[in-house]
Amino acid sequence: MLHAHRSPTWRVALLAAAAWLLPAPAGAQDKLPIERVTCSFGNMLEDLRAGLKTGSPAYRKYLLQHLKEAARSMPPDELRAAVEQERDPAVLEALGAALATHAGFTEDPSVLQPLLKRASQDADPAARAAAVRGLRGTGSVETLSKNGHTVSYEQLIRDPSPEVREAVVGNLVQEDATVYSGHDRTVSETAVNTALASPDPEVAAKLLREVSMEQVGSETVRKLTGQLKSESPTLRAASASALGGVPGSESAGATSSLVELYRNEKDPAVRKAALQGIARLGLSGALPTLSSLRGVAPALDPEIAAWETVLRRGLQEWTLVLREKERIRK
Template sequence: MNRSLRWRVALLASAAWLLPATSSATGSNPPPFQQTTCSFSGMVDELRAALKTGSPAYRKYVKARLKTAARVMPADELIGAVQQERDPDVLEALGAALADKSSFSEDSALVQSLLTRASSDTDPALRAASVRALRGIGSVDSIAKNGNVVTYEQLIRDSAPEVRQAVVENLVHENAKVYFGHDKTVSETAVATALASKDPEAAAKLLSEVSMERVGHETVERLRQQLRTDHPGLRAASATALGGVPGAEAGSTRQTLVELYRTDKDPAVRKAALQGIARLGMGSAQSALESLRGVAPGLDPEIDAWQSALKLGLQEWHLLLREKERIRK
């Protein structure tokens, strides 16, 4: 069976549930099958219509069916469509199917057309759509296997905020949903991307929301250097990130955060430092927190809340954080 026929068979299988039901109990005869043409252009036309007027469930279905068919269809048609598409929503859906095919076939070269559009298209909406299409796969690895010709560090410097937002959301999603916070390369790429950014808010979101549990010493040092930046939001995000560094870095990092709390005058930065100290120490953070009582009297209730939460002996960070917030209310 050639490739063209194989992907058409896959498409028909994915749509089998749409065939009319028959009932042998009533004795009714099923309607005869009718010959139809299943073409890629027809799929794109249906996708385009669904994205404009279809219900959310139908749009989801059409996108999923396209991904299923794309896994076995010839890549050339899909790449050509990605290169020519001018509607951002359609481009994102086509690109997501191409990215999924790339991941499924372990052929990273397939995403190069997306990276090219993400970096060079004149329309920022299409650049952003091309970036978003990479979400949900191991995009950091795919970018590296394409020779780092286009990287997230480059894309985060895009003049369009929607492109920068797409980069941030890709890395946050990949860290949390693809690797569950356990991939060193993704975490270090997120830090490098944040530090390459000229957008403090985008950088802060990356640093505060990406897991740092596997980063190396050099990355920890780069985070410490960010505690001296002029932007308080970025200082706070760096303190939050430092709270999640590996155990081997915990002792020295805790002292760094203690000193940050004593010297930084911004309340948000100080609160982030307290959170980082609590996270690094978990059960052993009590003395470090107590040593800071009275440094900023207005934040002593924050110290009290952390100490009360720590006494519960919770071992999962998200549970401890939730309990602390409950106490603080």
């Protein structure tokens, strides 16, 4: 790899492009000597540090991807040492992602121990959050399990720092959506357990609303049903929405619980979430149940009518049903 003397790679690339487009002035090589240097991890880290501070979004993306690709075959000792010593949160996150990539490629989750230690024990909350985000987009739930649950998302969600808790939620939501497309039972059930371990109802509610429940088992459905009696209306509403996405084998019990919630609840937002859950569980088969709830809360009868209108159209894709219902209620 060619570098301008004592210059980062991106500057060399820019100068090289300019030199290709324009004739080189006389004596230019004397003014800007080019030397061949070893493309070492230290050079890569130096470029990463500079690029994350001053580079364009495209260049930063390139640097991060380049480091992750290089990490697959890189001996892990330098990476582990860098993770242990790094103080810049942005660089730590990038190093953590590289180490997680190496762990996945080599199927050796034990190399992540320094990153997990930073995530759970570092005195700086920004560093803890960065270490957690380093696991994002990987099979982190399985990785944490293979590390003997020495660190867990249920533990990290109780961190006093909102940034760390936000990082935990982001990891689980992204892993569910992009790594497993909502089809992994362990990830979904970990998200529920993590939500229930959270002391912050808003954080718990975000997890329950945004992680797929299509593969969860009976025990997790029972936990969700129990949260319908939470003191937090936000958590009751999120639990009702989550119950709407449980497997068909659990739909009868979930529907019964949501009907009971609708009849006894006083908060309009929670009642709306219960109606949505009922509609999602049954689609067109939910019409009789929805009709039976007319008059329980007269102010919400128009909401029931909107669901009935949409469900009679026979749409089978939930995203289309939800979009159409929202259009009707605007």
